[in-house]
Amino acid sequence: MIQIQIWADFECPYCYFQTIVLENLQAKYQGRLEIVWRAFELIPVEGQVTPSQSYKDNFETAKSEPIVLKEGLEFLVPTFLTYTWLAQESVYFANSQGLSLKLARALFDAFFLGGLDISSEEVVMKIASKVGLDIQQLRQALDNGKLTKQVMADEQEFKTYGFQGLPAMLIGEKNFSPRSFMPITGYKTLEELLEILPK
Template identity: 30%
Template structure:
């Protein structure tokens, strides 16, 4: 199995989107199968940035979506979830994850934020809550608080979202699979997967990107 990435998966998501959390076990399965041959790169996409109004967590549309869409997929994928009692903004959560990337703690913090919101109902728009989450993941809360207060990573969040607009992302999760070019050849065009795509869609995309066979096998 190759030890360097040959397949890249760029994923735009929002910590407040249940379908984004539901995509994590699929990506985990894919990564567990192919290991370091795959690099997953998460990007920010705020569904409700300022000044967009926040929804009522008890809105009938949200409740219906959970009963008819979220819960069935969660059960199928073995994900523990409950409808959060709050509907926060997610920019500070993204900034927290980006701060954690600097110390190699992105993956654990990224997963912990999702879990805190969808399993424990924690308000991930609250700075103190984010500091607590990060501290449990081995991130220095004092340095994080300073970065959040200063908006150190705000521009990076905005850059992710601006690039998403350029490539036509209008909803999340949105994954783009791409590969490096083979010597003397043009690489096949990237493949976009929208929504909480099942593992079969990723496998099909892999086959299209590597018709000669995936070197990570």
């Protein structure tokens, strides 16, 4: 089985695109591809902040990607950026239930298409419930602090691999050492990933 580990941030439009591509790829591989969510927060802020001009410029550029038209994505221009740690911990937890990609997509949709505050526990729990996550187990995992340690470890590992941007991926055969995986940085289309994946 092929495994793709992906580091992504919920306020990065290219990470959103990559999640959609991975959904399509997973459907194509029919159980022969495992996606593991790894956490990295680009803008670790408390509360809400106004997007910088560079963020707005990057967002406008991202909207011209072919996948936006193909998927019929009707973006709302983000009016704020917020703390996404809760979302990251929740999707990391969803790895254990095979729902990380589904939850990640729903959170991206909520932020970029719905303009919702994904730092809100109420919002995240409602979305997690809709995708089939066990909310009671999620709350317990969030409360005991283990997910926080895992997310912090993910961010540190991102740095050890020398990744310079998001999305970032490791691609290889499951159960082999991550050091044997191919590191990939930057958004890749479905066609590009099909060329990269082990045959």
